[in-house]
């Protein structure tokens with residue numbers, strides 16, 4: 001997967017390009033991230049990238065021309081087949097379904113805003129889709145862009161070797177994760193559930209599924225309402241509720 005990033009702070013992205021699963025994906029050529037900095041498209045002595053808002057008010061906006069040129073250069077490099085995404089609280093709320101949709105695209109260009117944002121006419125003329133990682137305001141779009149890159153990259157075939165973590169399977173898609181345990185067997189009197197210490201893989205699968213269903217029921221009934229539970233899942237959830245309905 002190829003991602004073009006338009007940002008005034010490209011160095012921030014080392015968090016995804018130089019570390020962990022995504023860093024290895026870059027090394028393996030499964031993920032490529034290229035950068036376009038609007039500051040490189042300025043022509044004044046101070047390399048100005050911000051501008052004052054019409055109508056007054058606090059703060060600045062990103063200056064139009066450098067941003068437009070950076071986006072257009074990124075589009076040209078993508079060969080015209082990329083979706084240009086702007087990250088902002090005004091965008092479509094990102095969830096795993098949205099991540100799956102975005103992961104089907106070969107090429108994405110992510111535009112990270114700074115200051116108070118960008119001129120609306122750029123949103124209209126140069127942005128294809130606006131996305132939000134949540135209902136909160138950040139100082140820049142970079143962290144939102146990196147969040148999106150990480151979530152989408154994990155769905156690129158080969159990025160999540162089984163060694164990393166069990167890839168999302170149909171059993172638990174749409175549910176919260178089950179509890180996880182590792183050594184030691186006991187921490188201050190708290191023990192690992194016995195089923196996980198045995199070798200009965202079917203019992204372990206059922207236990208994990210039951211815990212995922214139960215935790216979703218307890219913490220995120222809204223997610224559960226969207227799940228079509230099969231008969232096994234309905235049975236396990238009923239069992240969990242019987243055992244946990246305080």
Ligand SMILES: NC(=O)c1ccc(NC2CCCC2)nc1
Pocket residue numbers: 087088089113114115116117118131132133134135136137138139140141144
């Ligand atoms: N929730 C989000 O995805 C999000 C994205 C960008 C942002 N801030 C940027 C947007 C314009 C200037 C700073 N804040 C929040």
